[in-house]
Amino acid sequence: xxxxxxxxxxxxxxxxxxxxxxxxxxxxxxxxxxxxxxxxxxxxxxxxxxxxxxxxxxxxxxxxxxxxxxxxxxxxxxxxxxxxxxxxxxxxxxxxxxxxxxxxxxxxxxxxxxxxxxxxxxxxxxxxxxxxxxxxxxxxxxxxxxxxxxxxxxxxxxxxxxxxxxxxxxxxxxxx
Numbered sequence: 001x002x003x004x005x006x007x008x009x010x011x012x013x014x015x016x017x018x019x020x021x022x023x024x025x026x027x028x029x030x031x032x033x034x035x036x037x038x039x040x041x042x043x044x045x046x047x048x049x050x051x052x053x054x055x056x057x058x059x060x061x062x063x064x065x066x067x068x069x070x071x072x073x074x075x076x077x078x079x080x081x082x083x084x085x086x087x088x089x090x091x092x093x094x095x096x097x098x099x100x101x102x103x104x105x106x107x108x109x110x111x112x113x114x115x116x117x118x119x120x121x122x123x124x125x126x127x128x129x130x131x132x133x134x135x136x137x138x139x140x141x142x143x144x145x146x147x148x149x150x151x152x153x154x155x156x157x158x159x160x161x162x163x164x165x166x167x168x169x170x171x172x173x174x175x176x
Contacts, residue, residue: 033145034161035152036134042126044166046175051122055115062111069104073097133169137161 042048076097080090138146146161 031145032141032143033147033159034138034141034143035147035149035155035159036165037149037160037162038127038130038134039150041134041162041165041169042123042130044162045126045130045173046170047173048122048126050175055118055122059111059115062107066104066107066111069100069107073100073104076100129173130165130169133172134161134165137165137168 076093079085080093080097085093134146137143141161147155149155149160149162
C-alpha cells in the first residue's frame, strides 16, 4: 500500500477552502461625541436664575435680622471698650452681648442649613432634568457620547454643546 503524506501548508490551504467565506472586516463608524460643562449648563438655566432670586427674597428677612444683631453686638462691644461703667452695668451689657451672640449663631446656622437644603433640592432637580435634556439633544444630533468638561483634558470648542443644552432646557422647562 502506498503511503503518502501531506505537507502542513497543503493541509492549511485545503482547510481554508472548506471554511465558509467570511465578509471582509468593516472599519467601525467614527465615534460622534460632544463636550458639555454640566455645572455651567445647569447654573445657566432660566429656572436656576429665577430660583436664585426667589431664594434671596425668601431668606432676606432672616439675613437682615442677622445683620442687625451683628451691628448691635458691635455697638455693645464699642460701649464696653469706650465708656466708664459700673461693674453691674458692664456685666449687664456683657450678658446682653452674649445673648445676642448666641441668637445670631442660632439664626446663622438655621439660615445656612435652610439655604443649603433648598439649594441642593433645586440643583438636584435641575441636574436630573439637564441630564434628560442632554440625552435628547444627543439623540437628536446623532451623538454617541457626551463628556463633561471636568473629565476632559482637551477638546475643540466646536465640540461643546453647553449653550445648546441651556437653550433646550429653557425651552423644555421654562421658568414660571
